[in-house]
Amino acid sequence: MASIxxxxxxxxxxxxxxxxxxxxxxxxGGFRTKKEAQIAAAEVEAQLAKGLMxxxxxxxxxxxxxxxxxxxxxxxxxxxxxxxxxxxxxxxxDYFYNKPIQDIKRQDxxxxxxxxGNGKAKETVAKxxxxxxxxxxxSIEDQIIQTDFTRKTELTWTVxxxxxxxxxxxxxxxxxxxxxxxxxxGGGLGYSLLLLAITSGMRFEELIGLTRKxxxxxxxxxxxxxxxGYKKNSPEGFGPTKNEQSNRTIKIDPITMxxxxxxxxxTPTNVNQLVFYSPxxxxxxxxxxxxxxxxxxxxxxxxxHPITIHGLRHTHGSILLYKKASIHYVSERLGHGDIETxxxxxxxxxxxxxxxxxxxxxxxxxxxxx
Numbered sequence: 001m002a003s004i005x006x007x008x009x010x011x012x013x014x015x016x017x018x019x020x021x022x023x024x025x026x027x028x029g030g031f032r033t034k035k036e037a038q039i040a041a042a043e044v045e046a047q048l049a050k051g052l053m054x055x056x057x058x059x060x061x062x063x064x065x066x067x068x069x070x071x072x073x074x075x076x077x078x079x080x081x082x083x084x085x086x087x088x089x090x091x092x093x094d095y096f097y098n099k100p101i102q103d104i105k106r107q108d109x110x111x112x113x114x115x116x117g118n119g120k121a122k123e124t125v126a127k128x129x130x131x132x133x134x135x136x137x138x139s140i141e142d143q144i145i146q147t148d149f150t151r152k153t154e155l156t157w158t159v160x161x162x163x164x165x166x167x168x169x170x171x172x173x174x175x176x177x178x179x180x181x182x183x184x185x186g187g188g189l190g191y192s193l194l195l196l197a198i199t200s201g202m203r204f205e206e207l208i209g210l211t212r213k214x215x216x217x218x219x220x221x222x223x224x225x226x227x228x229g230y231k232k233n234s235p236e237g238f239g240p241t242k243n244e245q246s247n248r249t250i251k252i253d254p255i256t257m258x259x260x261x262x263x264x265x266x267t268p269t270n271v272n273q274l275v276f277y278s279p280x281x282x283x284x285x286x287x288x289x290x291x292x293x294x295x296x297x298x299x300x301x302x303x304x305h306p307i308t309i310h311g312l313r314h315t316h317g318s319i320l321l322y323k324k325a326s327i328h329y330v331s332e333r334l335g336h337g338d339i340e341t342x343x344x345x346x347x348x349x350x351x352x353x354x355x356x357x358x359x360x361x362x363x364x365x366x367x368x369x370x
Contacts, residue, residue, distance in 0.1 A: 002041035004034055013041035017048065058100035059144060062093040068135040078242045080205070083233045088131040091116055102145055110153045117156035125155050168314035171322055173304045174198065180298050185259065190294045192263060193276050193286055197309060199256045201316030201334050204309050205230060206246070208285040209238060211273040212264055220257045222250050224335065228274070230283045237272075246335035314345065321349045 002015045012029030026044055031037035069085045077085070095112050096104070117125050133150045140148060169177060178198060185191050197207060202224060209228035216222070225247045227239045241247055260275070270277045276286045291309045299306050307315070313334070320330050327350070331342035343350070 002038070002045060004037050004041070006034070011037040013037045013044075015041055015044050015048070058102055060098045061096045061101040061104060062089065062098070064101050064139060064144070065089055065092050065132070065135055068138060072138070078227070078240050079229075079233065079235050081242060084127065085131055088128040091128055092132065101139060104149050106149045106151070106153060109149045113153055114156050118158055120157055121159040122155060122157040125157050129155060167307060167311050168318045169304065169307060169311070171319055173302075174315055174319055176302050176304065177298060180302060184298075189267075189276060189278070190286055190291060192259065193291055194295055194298070194309075194312070195256060195259065196252075197291075197312040198316055200250055200252060201313050201320075202250070203227075203242065203246075203313060203335075204288055204291070205234070205239075206241065206335075208274070208276050210275045212269070212275060213273060214275075215257070215260055215264075217257055217261050220252055220254050222252055224248050224250060228283070228285055230285060230288055241335065243335070243337045245332070245337050248332065248335050250333060317342070317346055318349050321346055321353065324353075 002013050005012050005014065007029055010029055011031040011034050012027060013031070015026040017024050017026055028040065029037075031040065066089055069082075069089060073085050074082060095115060113125065113129065116128060129150070133148075136145070136148055136150050139145050178195075181191050181195050181198075185195065193207060196202070197204070200207075200222065205227035206224050208230055209226045210222065210224075214223045214225075225241065227234075227241055229235045229237060229239055270279075270284075272284075274285060277284060278286050281287050281290075288309065295309055295312070296306050317330050317334055320333070321327065327342055327346075328339065330346070331339050334342065336342045336345075
């Protein structure tokens with residue numbers, strides 16, 4: 001049973017506790033009323049009854065999140081992914097600044113989501129929410145809080161994300177673009193970059209991080225095991241890939257590989273052996289801006305709706321799925337962290353293929369019966 005004692009103008013509780021046979025009471029003061037001290041003491045006793053060690057010190061939500069990122073994420077994620085976590089941290093600091101994690105209730109978090117969704121797309125809100133849910137789960141594991149205040153909350157957003165069809169090209173559009181690229185390969189290194197982007201499905205930072213030794217012209221494969229910094233928050237020079245699964249070896253069609261074999265013979269090398277080296281560029285490689293401008297120019301000429309250089313990666317994955325490559329192979333080839341990422345990104349293609357699968361199943365058993 002807890003005892004309540006008045007100390008000056010405030011109250012203090014004392015909860016009995018024995019550890020290894022030694023009396024170790026839990027005390028805390030500073031309560032304005034006796035009732036407040038009794039309620040706080042009852043919560044401590046309830047936690048002790050469940051075998052939990054009460055956390056008496058209030059920990060600001062943003063402080064805990066920042067320490068969690070440094071401890072669990074900073075050592076193992078790429079610089080780009082780390083920036084995403086820091087973006088989430090900024091949102092937490094802006095809204096919950098210095099508010100203890102122990103004082104946050106479900107309705108507080110729902111109000112945060114409502115605030116966060118104003119002016120943002122669902123994808124952005126979902127990513128931030130995912131980061132927060134992960135460290136809240138760990139805070140429960142660490143017995144800092146007992147309940148998950150993110151549970152049964154709903155995402156809100158006001159900006160509609162681009163339709164999936166606007167992020168990639170159709171099979172016919174891809175064919176037209178490839179033919180256009182092949183006809184202009186003598187016009188500059190940028191066209192070679194676009195060619196490899198659509199035939200490999202690599203991320204832009206992976207493409208510009210390629211060196212000549214990554215190309216195996218005997219087996220027609222390219223090793224992807226590094227990236228190259230091309231913007232302010234990127235590491236200078238070579239950096240790690242997005243995740244462990246991104247370190248991979250990609251099989252490339254022999255026609256594309258032969259182009260690069262001949263390209264290496266006819267172009268000068270550089271100190272880092274970079275394939276897409278550009279001495280006049282700030283980061284010494286073809287810039288993302290210029291690559292996107294060149295892609296837009298080609299698509300405008302073909303009267304095809306514009307997509308970004310990253311859209312060529314989505315196009316690559318969509319084409320493979322359209323041609324009945326397995327979802328597991330596509331996930332592995334693209335270097336996704338897990339199969340769930342692939343399923344989420346290519347839902348539009350999978351829905352289209354489901355209709356064909358239904359027809360296949362009906363036809364298969366119909367033929368077996370007749």
